[in-house]
Amino acid sequence: NAGVTQTPKFHILKTGQSMTLQCAQDMNHGYMSWYRQDPGMGLRLIYYSAAAGTTDKEVPNGYNVSRLNTEDFPLRLVSAAPSQTSVYLCASRTRGTTTYEQYFGPGTRLTVT
Amino acid sequence: AQRVTQPEKLLSVFKGAPVELKCNYSYSGSPELFWYVQYSRQRLQLLLRHISRESIKGFTADLNKGETSFHLKKPFAQEEDSAMYYCALKRSGYSTLTFGKGTMLLVSP
Numbered sequence: 001n002a003g004v005t006q007t008p009k010f011h012i013l014k015t016g017q018s019m020t021l022q023c024a025q026d027m028n029h030g031y032m033s034w035y036r037q038d039p040g041m042g043l044r045l046i047y048y049s050a051a052a053g054t055t056d057k058e059v060p061n062g063y064n065v066s067r068l069n070t071e072d073f074p075l076r077l078v079s080a081a082p083s084q085t086s087v088y089l090c091a092s093r094t095r096g097t098t099t100y101e102q103y104f105g106p107g108t109r110l111t112v113t
Numbered sequence: 114a115q116r117v118t119q120p121e122k123l124l125s126v127f128k129g130a131p132v133e134l135k136c137n138y139s140y141s142g143s144p145e146l147f148w149y150v151q152y153s154r155q156r157l158q159l160l161l162r163h164i165s166r167e168s169i170k171g172f173t174a175d176l177n178k179g180e181t182s183f184h185l186k187k188p189f190a191q192e193e194d195s196a197m198y199y200c201a202l203k204r205s206g207y208s209t210l211t212f213g214k215g216t217m218l219l220v221s222p
Contacts, residue, residue, distance in 0.1 A: 031208055040122065042199060042214035043157075050208060058209070089157065100145065100203060102210065104157040 001026050004105035006090050012111045013080045021075045021108045023090030029103070030095035032073040034065065036086040037107070043089065049073055051095075080112045115140040117202050119213035126190050127221050134185040134216050136174075136200030145203040146176055146183040147210070152196045160185075160198070170194070190220045 007022045025032065033048040045058040049067040057063070062084060064076040073092075077084055090105040116139045126132055138144060148160040161169045163176040163183060174185045183200060200213040 033209065035212075040214060042119075043212040045209055045211075048209055091157075100147070100162065101159045102149075106156055 003027065004090055004092055004103050006088075006105035006108050008108060009106065010109045012113060013077070014113055015080060015082060017080050019077050019080065019110075021077075021088055021090075021110070023073045023075065023105060024071050025073075025090075025092040025103070025105075026071065027092060027094075027103065028070060029092035030070070032067065032090065032092045033102070034063075034073070034075045035089045035091065036084075037089055038086050046088075047075065077110075082112045084110065085112045086110060115144075115202055115204055115211050117200050117211055117213035119198075119200055119216045121216045122214070123217045123219065125219045125221065128192055129189050132185075132187045132190045132194070132218065132220075134198050134200075134218065136183045136185065136213060138181050138183065138200075138202050140181075140202060140204060142205045144176075144205070146174070147201040147203070148172070148174055148183075148185050149199045149201055149212075150196050151199070157199070190218075192220045192222060194218060195220045 004025045030051050034046040035043040037043050047057045047065045049055045052070050055065050088108045091102040093102045118137045146163040150160040151157045172187045176183050197215050197217050199215045201210040
């Protein structure tokens, strides 16, 4: 299993441009999440999905997601702003209630100029 | 609202010294607490969870509901323990985690 994969690893975007960060998992996990990781700020949840066809957001505006199938959970930056410069982490976990281990991807380092 | 506080941004110790990374939380319900670790150039991964009451890589953490704390401890630090450590909380009935801001542990030879 590849686990959780993310592409691209790095990207530079100009203010106002849009972009989609890709995330995929091959573990048949129901839950998937997107976090941003900033120095001194820890991890902040952006969006999560409990299953294909459902999504829920934690922070307003600037981001969109879709969950068309179990494997993929792309994150779209609609109109990039410098405040969205960050490392974006995708995670997945099983739907079971007896364990709660999130599996993280390697991250996408995004710079908005 | 729930909150996870890690008061130290950086903790620097010498090899063989005891280590305690602090984590305090605020949540009115019954929480589940976790420690995640990120080694240099590696993915964030689960270190341990309070429900399991396990010791991983010599680390232990006990949930103290009276003090609302979940401190991570190791009696003798090793250089390979150098990493970023995050404490995380899961609320009862919810699927998501709330993370603290993280503590960088540096273990010097």
